[in-house]
Amino acid sequence: MEKLQVGRATLRWLNGGVNFLDGGAMFGVVPKALWSKKYPVNDKNQIELRTDPILLQLDEKNLIIDSGMGNGKLSDKQIRNFGVLEESALEKSLADVGLTVNDIDYVLMTHLHFDHACGLTKKVEDEYQSVFKNAVIYTSSVEWKEMQNPNIRSINTYWEINWKAIVNQVETFEGELEVLPGLRMIHTGGHSDGHSLLIYEDGSECFIHMADLMPTHGHQNKLWALAYDDYPVTSVHQKEKWMDIGYQKNAWYTFYHDAYYRAIQFDETGEKKNYLERQRYKYK
Numbered sequence: 001m002e003k004l005q006v007g008r009a010t011l012r013w014l015n016g017g018v019n020f021l022d023g024g025a026m027f028g029v030v031p032k033a034l035w036s037k038k039y040p041v042n043d044k045n046q047i048e049l050r051t052d053p054i055l056l057q058l059d060e061k062n063l064i065i066d067s068g069m070g071n072g073k074l075s076d077k078q079i080r081n082f083g084v085l086e087e088s089a090l091e092k093s094l095a096d097v098g099l100t101v102n103d104i105d106y107v108l109m110t111h112l113h114f115d116h117a118c119g120l121t122k123k124v125e126d127e128y129q130s131v132f133k134n135a136v137i138y139t140s141s142v143e144w145k146e147m148q149n150p151n152i153r154s155i156n157t158y159w160e161i162n163w164k165a166i167v168n169q170v171e172t173f174e175g176e177l178e179v180l181p182g183l184r185m186i187h188t189g190g191h192s193d194g195h196s197l198l199i200y201e202d203g204s205e206c207f208i209h210m211a212d213l214m215p216t217h218g219h220q221n222k223l224w225a226l227a228y229d230d231y232p233v234t235s236v237h238q239k240e241k242w243m244d245i246g247y248q249k250n251a252w253y254t255f256y257h258d259a260y261y262r263a264i265q266f267d268e269t270g271e272k273k274n275y276l277e278r279q280r281y282k283y284k
Helices: 023-027 076-081 090-095 114-120 141-148 232-249
Strands: 003-006 009-013 018-022 046-050 054-058 061-065 084-086 106-108 121-124 127-130 136-140 170-173 176-180 183-187 196-202 205-209 252-254 261-266 272-277
Touching: 003 205, 003 252, 018 023, 023 046, 061 176, 114 121, 136 141, 136 183, 141 170, 196 232, 205 232
Parallel strands: 061 106, 106 136, 136 170, 205 252
Antiparallel strands: 003 009, 009 054, 018 046, 018 084, 054 061, 121 127, 176 183, 183 196, 196 205, 252 261, 261 272
């Protein structure tokens, strides 16, 4: 399990599952000749994507950033279409550091697409129940409203089975929320209307979790937006803003989807300064 220390904050990457999606969809209008130089692609034009929650331990609190792919919630067709090779092993990952899901104080949801939100609930007999029963679940008010009332485009990714069991745990925010001293959730829009990022600052130490504004290291270019983005122009403007801020701060950028890097620290010019690679292994 990879670990990163940023000021008072300790980050560990849990096993939330893996899938393979079409590289063209993940890089939008960018030609394959360009994006394939930045991120590996297989002979089916698919790229490997993790769905790994981050355990963030800060000020004696346990926080989870997004929730993983979950278990047993996808049909055979969905597993095939979404290229799911491995579902979540989150509880085992937590056990490796002496925790259970009941020890989580906060769950920070950057957005609620199925590949981020399936880990919030699980099926017990004939009903879905909350996984993190003792946690406050934060997301933007815009995202929460769309989760419950998806439109014709988003209905395929906002699922009732991922939200009905957690309604009493969800707390929403407008614009910006300070979760703990130095740790903020900021509503950006772009990838989804309610999408948020995280920024943590402790003196000169900083990390920024861009979520799906920059899902992998291959998406560092400010103009490279996903075909999955509901508002790609907003994504570009927000990425430009937060990449500039992060470069000036020598911030660590952390990843949920990247199959190769857990985090990268860039210097003021955007050049890679330090990095934390993901431990690779062969899937069963």
